[in-house]
Amino acid sequence: MKVNGTEYRTIWMEGKSVYMIDQNHLPWEFSIFRSDDYRTTCRAIKDMTTRGAGAIGAAAGFAMAQAFMDAPAQNFEEYIADARQTIMDTRPTARNLFYAVELVYETGKQSTDAAIKQAQRIAEKDIADSRAIGSFGNELINSGANILTHCNAGWLAFVDYGTALSPVYTAHAAGKEVFVWADETRPRGQGARLTAWELNNAAIPHSIIADTAGASLMAQGKVDMVITGADRIAGNGDTANKIGTLEKAIAAKHFGIPFYVAAPTSTVDLACKTGADIVIEERNPDEVLYQTGPDAQGVIRKIRVASPGSTAFNPAFDVTPASLISGIITEKGIVDSAKDNLLDLLNRL
């Protein structure tokens, strides 16, 4: 996607260098972080310089390829084994990460050149999947549509295009008029910070709203559809996504508004039969109690936004049952998981 008129990917590799948009500085500052070895790339994954399922997968694959390029002949195998473990330790719960590391590791047994090509292929596949999701999702969007999205499942979370926002980009590129309501997405504010930044760069009309405003807009007929991403999809179509997704799905159902989830099929986790098998991560209460951002002078400040004597409860995700989801937009097509068996359908598509 374009930033100030120049085409960028969220992350890419040229020679031995991995480049990534520094997401710790967004939306206040746009800068590219460069990593010349796998250890630096690992640190960038760990400190969230790059984040989001697809982007982390690509970063992990690139890091493994960097290790093959740097491994000294005298203790090649030890170096590679160390690197593989170090990369896997960066974000222990990121599924895409393990998949990418293993793929590049196995291919690297043939040659370093094969490892590099495999890492690039992972990134290209991420882009192709995102584009396919955009193409299928675009068919659901009428010109003039007002689309509500929660959190950030845009191109910053993947290598390019993204999932929930990819249909919006495709529709916009096809000349359709689209307007996006971007939920702030407290506590971390990915909607107000990253989704709004993406949409602003793509010149797509949008407005940030507090997480409290969605149902009211739906009641007034100001929302035509909801599209969100997914962190994990159970075998029956129940979907774990950023906290607050469930509430929008319930409100959408109440008002008869279509609610779509956009995600590559790799998000389906066969180990989870239903949403009840998905464990909800509880995060640091400080994310609710404090906010960070620049003051009028551009100095980044951390302030308390809650009463000093109180604490907070901070679940990171919630589970939206398949019955509330109108369809899951995948790279293979759109699946109605409420009606059909998700896995059978995915296999048929």
Next chain:
Amino acid sequence: MKVNGTEYRTIWMEGKSVYMIDQNHLPWEFSIFRSDDYRTTCRAIKDMTTRGAGAIGAAAGFAMAQAFMDAPAQNFEEYIADARQTIMDTRPTARNLFYAVELVYETGKQSTDAAIKQAQRIAEKDIADSRAIGSFGNELINSGANILTHCNAGWLAFVDYGTALSPVYTAHAAGKEVFVWADETRPRGQGARLTAWELNNAAIPHSIIADTAGASLMAQGKVDMVITGADRIAGNGDTANKIGTLEKAIAAKHFGIPFYVAAPTSTVDLACKTGADIVIEERNPDEVLYQTGPDAQGVIRKIRVASPGSTAFNPAFDVTPASLISGIITEKGIVDSAKDNLLDLLNRL
């Protein structure tokens, strides 16, 4: 209610002085603002040193009484007429304010002493109504209940006890175990700031949650009931309250959890037949785009929490239809507006 062990009201009058808890400094600092004349009291209403339906009504009545005490004999009527107009101009949409001013103004025609007594009566009536709401609401609360509330309809918004929180205080005083989930209530954060502050002072177990977390807690059986306040109730029971209330009501209905509104009968507006007649105020987008609070050194900072290129849409209230409300807890009793005609019921009670 008690603050650090000392009993306080939100606002009170002694002699010619009106005292009020300075709500612009809460929750960071507890201080009492003193006003010795009606003009200072007017400024305090205008700049929200005191806020909330009941507290504003009491402040307006006290201001009118202050004017009677200060009015010079030589141009008594002009002075009183000026004061009446100045008070009414402070918060043009506050219904309680007009009611209180008129009552004290009319009574003051008898004597200044009568005006003072009338102003005190208005404040006492506010407290009596809040206590009655607490008593009726308490009957709905079982020991061990987890209660979710949105925004601040506690004693800070009234003269004492409040509406949505009054049943909680009554239940707690009766020895019941209660736990409160306090919605942050973006954009202005009244839940995280004022409700949490109140509950902390009352030593009632509670936790602040992001506005995104309510439905997820309901899905896990962690919410037994929802109680909110009301800014205005239409004749059919449709209720306008802080933005985000509608979403909680829809989620509560979805999970079969009772959803109550607590408000004095004076909140019912006969001019509004249904919620469709209630105009929704749109406020400054900056409330969504910026946050204010103290940094680690206690210096109050204003920071941006949204992408610089984007703007926000900021509706202040939403309307919850009577069909989603299990009951309206009033000072006269609990009304089931979904089943019965609200006005008939109120008249019978």
